[in-house]
Amino acid sequence: MSERKVDVAILGAGSAGLYAYPQVAHSGKSFVLIDGGELGTTCARIGCMPSKALIQVAEDFHRPASVAKRFGISGTEHLRIDIPHVLEYVRDTRDHFVDQVLTNTVDEMPPEQVIESNARFIEPTLLETEEGERIRADAVVIATGSRPIVPEAWQAFRDRIITTDDLFEQEDLPGSIAVIGLGVIGLEIGQALRNLGLDVVGIDQLETIGGITDPDVAKSAIHAIGQEFPLWLGHPAEVEPMADGRLRVTAGEHSIEVDKVFASLGRRPNVDGLGLEELGIELDERGVPRHNPHTMQIGDLPLFIAGDASTNRPVLHEAGDEGRIAGYNAAAGQVTEFERRIPLHITFSDPNIVRVGSAFNELDPQTTAIGEMRVAPVGRALIMGKKHGLIRVYGDKHTGRLLGCEMCAARGENLAHLVLLAIQNGMTVGELLQMPFYHPTMEEALQAALRGLYRQVETKNPGPITELRTR
Amino acid sequence: MSERKVDVAILGAGSAGLYAYPQVAHSGKSFVLIDGGELGTTCARIGCMPSKALIQVAEDFHRPASVAKRFGISGTEHLRIDIPHVLEYVRDTRDHFVDQVLTNTVDEMPPEQVIESNARFIEPTLLETEEGERIRADAVVIATGSRPIVPEAWQAFRDRIITTDDLFEQEDLPGSIAVIGLGVIGLEIGQALRNLGLDVVGIDQLETIGGITDPDVAKSAIHAIGQEFPLWLGHPAEVEPMADGRLRVTAGEHSIEVDKVFASLGRRPNVDGLGLEELGIELDERGVPRHNPHTMQIGDLPLFIAGDASTNRPVLHEAGDEGRIAGYNAAAGQVTEFERRIPLHITFSDPNIVRVGSAFNELDPQTTAIGEMRVAPVGRALIMGKKHGLIRVYGDKHTGRLLGCEMCAARGENLAHLVLLAIQNGMTVGELLQMPFYHPTMEEALQAALRGLYRQVETKNPGPITELRTR
Numbered sequence: 001m002s003e004r005k006v007d008v009a010i011l012g013a014g015s016a017g018l019y020a021y022p023q024v025a026h027s028g029k030s031f032v033l034i035d036g037g038e039l040g041t042t043c044a045r046i047g048c049m050p051s052k053a054l055i056q057v058a059e060d061f062h063r064p065a066s067v068a069k070r071f072g073i074s075g076t077e078h079l080r081i082d083i084p085h086v087l088e089y090v091r092d093t094r095d096h097f098v099d100q101v102l103t104n105t106v107d108e109m110p111p112e113q114v115i116e117s118n119a120r121f122i123e124p125t126l127l128e129t130e131e132g133e134r135i136r137a138d139a140v141v142i143a144t145g146s147r148p149i150v151p152e153a154w155q156a157f158r159d160r161i162i163t164t165d166d167l168f169e170q171e172d173l174p175g176s177i178a179v180i181g182l183g184v185i186g187l188e189i190g191q192a193l194r195n196l197g198l199d200v201v202g203i204d205q206l207e208t209i210g211g212i213t214d215p216d217v218a219k220s221a222i223h224a225i226g227q228e229f230p231l232w233l234g235h236p237a238e239v240e241p242m243a244d245g246r247l248r249v250t251a252g253e254h255s256i257e258v259d260k261v262f263a264s265l266g267r268r269p270n271v272d273g274l275g276l277e278e279l280g281i282e283l284d285e286r287g288v289p290r291h292n293p294h295t296m297q298i299g300d301l302p303l304f305i306a307g308d309a310s311t312n313r314p315v316l317h318e319a320g321d322e323g324r325i326a327g328y329n330a331a332a333g334q335v336t337e338f339e340r341r342i343p344l345h346i347t348f349s350d351p352n353i354v355r356v357g358s359a360f361n362e363l364d365p366q367t368t369a370i371g372e373m374r375v376a377p378v379g380r381a382l383i384m385g386k387k388h389g390l391i392r393v394y395g396d397k398h399t400g401r402l403l404g405c406e407m408c409a410a411r412g413e414n415l416a417h418l419v420l421l422a423i424q425n426g427m428t429v430g431e432l433l434q435m436p437f438y439h440p441t442m443e444e445a446l447q448a449a450l451r452g453l454y455r456q457v458e459t460k461n462p463g464p465i466t467e468l469r470t471r
Numbered sequence: 472m473s474e475r476k477v478d479v480a481i482l483g484a485g486s487a488g489l490y491a492y493p494q495v496a497h498s499g500k501s502f503v504l505i506d507g508g509e510l511g512t513t514c515a516r517i518g519c520m521p522s523k524a525l526i527q528v529a530e531d532f533h534r535p536a537s538v539a540k541r542f543g544i545s546g547t548e549h550l551r552i553d554i555p556h557v558l559e560y561v562r563d564t565r566d567h568f569v570d571q572v573l574t575n576t577v578d579e580m581p582p583e584q585v586i587e588s589n590a591r592f593i594e595p596t597l598l599e600t601e602e603g604e605r606i607r608a609d610a611v612v613i614a615t616g617s618r619p620i621v622p623e624a625w626q627a628f629r630d631r632i633i634t635t636d637d638l639f640e641q642e643d644l645p646g647s648i649a650v651i652g653l654g655v656i657g658l659e660i661g662q663a664l665r666n667l668g669l670d671v672v673g674i675d676q677l678e679t680i681g682g683i684t685d686p687d688v689a690k691s692a693i694h695a696i697g698q699e700f701p702l703w704l705g706h707p708a709e710v711e712p713m714a715d716g717r718l719r720v721t722a723g724e725h726s727i728e729v730d731k732v733f734a735s736l737g738r739r740p741n742v743d744g745l746g747l748e749e750l751g752i753e754l755d756e757r758g759v760p761r762h763n764p765h766t767m768q769i770g771d772l773p774l775f776i777a778g779d780a781s782t783n784r785p786v787l788h789e790a791g792d793e794g795r796i797a798g799y800n801a802a803a804g805q806v807t808e809f810e811r812r813i814p815l816h817i818t819f820s821d822p823n824i825v826r827v828g829s830a831f832n833e834l835d836p837q838t839t840a841i842g843e844m845r846v847a848p849v850g851r852a853l854i855m856g857k858k859h860g861l862i863r864v865y866g867d868k869h870t871g872r873l874l875g876c877e878m879c880a881a882r883g884e885n886l887a888h889l890v891l892l893a894i895q896n897g898m899t900v901g902e903l904l905q906m907p908f909y910h911p912t913m914e915e916a917l918q919a920a921l922r923g924l925y926r927q928v929e930t931k932n933p934g935p936i937t938e939l940r941t942r
Binding site: 023043048052056057060063064070072074075076078079082083089096097294316317318324325336337338339341342380382384385413416417420422424425432434436437438439441442443470471 | 494514519520523524527528531532534535538541542543544545546547549550551552553554556557560564567568571765786787788789792795796799803807808809810812813815817848850851853854855856882884885886887888889891892893895896898903905906907908909910911912913914934935936939940941942
């Protein structure tokens with residue numbers, strides 16, 4: 001049997017694999033990129049990009065009616081949306097981003113370096129493709145991504161279940177839909193579908209949404225989004241097919257008939273079928289090999305794992321980091337430990353839901369002070385007509401050092417970056433208050449929360465005026 | 472003649488005066504607040520707040536038609552805006568903010584501490600009101616604000632000239648308007664009026680708009696906004712009244728007839744009429760007393776100046792700082808020097824125009840490296856349909872330290888705060904690139920500009936992967 005020899009094999013041409021690739025290529029090592037699925041990354045094909053395109057259209061369609069009366073706009077009852085057009089627009093936009101991803105990566109590689117097939121491990125450094133080609137690699141990067149979870153029991157009516165894999169391929173959308181799972185994806189898509197005019201109900205067995213761990217922020221977010229469509233929280237959903245082709249969805253005391261279910265129950269790492277269980281390495285309960293998140297190395301083998309397959313941090317910039325770390329270490333021959341980024345999670349709902357640094361449930365209540373600000377009275381929020389939300393910032397009670405933040409707020413995605421930079425620089429709340437906050441911006445809402453936090457911490461700024469340094 | 476004795480007199484109950492007040496009040500000193508105009512601050516009454524309310528309505532009215540075809544929205548031709556309703560809404564919003572400003576300040580003071588009158592100096596520490604009441608104060612804070620400039624020649628047809636003082640008092644708006652002066656106010660209001668459906672032409676004698684000093688950013692902003700309404704740049708405007716009650720506006724080779732002119736030629740400090748010229752202090756060419764911007768003290772007198780009256784930095788947070796510094800020093804009896812904030816200027820146009828830290832024209836081209844990113848290819852910008860703009864970041868060629876930024880870009884107001892915090896913390900471009908940039912946000916546009924800058928600076932991050940720290 002033919003056996004091809006390379007320095008590095010990269011399994012998967014998604015975001016993580018494509019970030020690993022330049023690290024390997026620049027090292028001068030030989031490599032192959034192996035991917036048996038559709039090229040173009042989860043992010044660009046079915047994730048971040050098409051979802052944001054859909055959200056934007058939905059928001060632009062929904063917005064005029066929501067402000068019309070207050071702002072003196074009439075005629076919004078004549079506005080219509082052409083859903084098939086929207087889906088086609090989203091696909092066009094997606095294709096643009098997929099092209100952008102593939103240009104300068106897969107498209108420029110010599111064909112022999114790209115193997116469009118699935119592969120499995122025979123030995124830690126020996127892979128075999130579906131076509132039986134064997135690749136011997138000094139090191140392997142596993143970047144095989146993830147896929148949406150659809151419970152086994154739902155397979156019987158799979159044609160009525162939509163996941164992110166299917167959503168953007170639809171020609172039209174049904175009239176009613178139950179969104180099951182209200183993490184990032186469920187909330188974003190659920191709100192977008194509702195804004196497009198669908199009857200939406202959102203269901204989650206947790207008592208929170210969007211990964212919020214702070215109960216006050218959760219309450220605020222549930223209140224905000226619960227005004228737009230019903231949220232059934234705290235009970236698992238059961239789905240039954242009906243004779244008329246619809247689905248009955250039941251959760252706790254609630255029950256409803258819908259045309260389709262959008263399943264956003266999380267994503268499963270694509271580590272089954274790789275033959276990992278034959279390699280004698282330790283796997284966790286999801287089948288993911290134990291690895292060091294600072295090196296991405298699996299045990300002390302020349303195997304590295306990155307991106308959604310590692311299940312560490314399923315967001316694009318972290319997949320990129322893991323790909324770079326795995327690629328660098330796979331090519332280097334010796335392993336370097338890298339710092340991981342400060343956690344940052346954004347749900348692009350309206351209001352945005354955001355978590356930065358330490359989450360509320362990771363903090364010690366004894367040593368943590370909390371400052372908060374409701375969005376409602378903030379000038380800019382009022383003007384934008386985005387009055388829902390709450391910002392909570394966490395700091396060390398003694399030193400005043402910023403630790404984290406959870407919020408649901410307009411422009412939360414932007415505020416998140418500011419808080420993150422302050423945490424990364426080890427700033428105290430007092431120091432952060434010494435930056436200017438422009439008027440009238442949403443940053444002023446953060447400023448108010450910071451002022452609340454400052455009042456509670458023991459370490460105060462020197463000088464007679466808190467927010468101004470003396471010369 | 473009666474002579475009242477206080478420790479501190481604050482001249483002006485605008486933003487600067489109201490920030491000075493708690494500094495004085497908390498010191499335990501006796502004081503009066505003297506204001507002969509309408510209470511409620513320039514910001515809340517005629518500045519930041521009503522303008523932003525108008526901008527938001529105008530944007531929400533304009534937006535659907537601008538995205539309809541691309542997004543599959545129909546019926547936008549039926550949308551109408553009720554301008555008198557809009558103006559009433561803006562006034563209601565303004566009244567809310569004015570109330571917010573006055574609650575906890577003027578409203579809670581004992582009536583004898585508030586003198587609703589204009590006052591002038593008899594001596595540096597002796598003031599006289601219009602009613603002839605004399606106030607002897609150990610120290611005086613001059614926070615008398617500013618007013619729009621209207622050229623003397625236009626007084627003859629003043630009824631056809633609108634300024635920010637008049638705009639929000641209008642019952643309706645004319646069909647056509649020439650906006651003369653394209654700084655912050657002219658651009659914001661001009662674009663809002665255009666979005667509301669007025670025929671707008673914008674005129675400025677400068678070759679730039681919105682205070683941009685970077686020629687490339689200026690070009691991009693002029694291109695973006697010039698697609699919405701004509702911009703006549705580089706020539707002063709001449710205005711002539713017509714027999715039919717309209718105005719002919721001429722600038723260079725251009726000429727047009729309009730119903731009204733919006734005059735946004737800048738603001739004049741309210742320092743005339745205070746009797747400053749009798750005090751034997753040095754005044755600049757605008758009649759503003761020479762003062763130390765770190766203490767706000769005038770010469771070595773117990774006189775302090777703050778806010779628009781000082782003409783230093785006519786933005787709210789700076790007026791607040793000056794008020795606090797002036798108030799603190801007036802009450803303290805001895806003078807403390809404070810650091811001023813890093814400059815931050817935002818025009819809330821679409822795209823936002825922003826200047827942070829050192830402006831382009833303040834930098835030494837020999838020692839400055841520049842990174843730039845066009846907004847057009849940025850994923851989020853594309854999705855938002857906000858493709859115009861350019862971000863330019865400036866850093867020290869040798870050390871990589873961030874110096875400043877000018878941009879016109881969607882979400883520029885938010886990006887500005889992030890860049891500012893990095894500058895305030897003395898960060899290098901390499902260090903800033905070690906924060907995560909979430910996908911897909913406008914922060915990624917900034918990241919791309921920073922990467923361009925990083926390539927040009929001599930000081931590189933240690934470690935094998937630029938954007939990741941080793942452990």
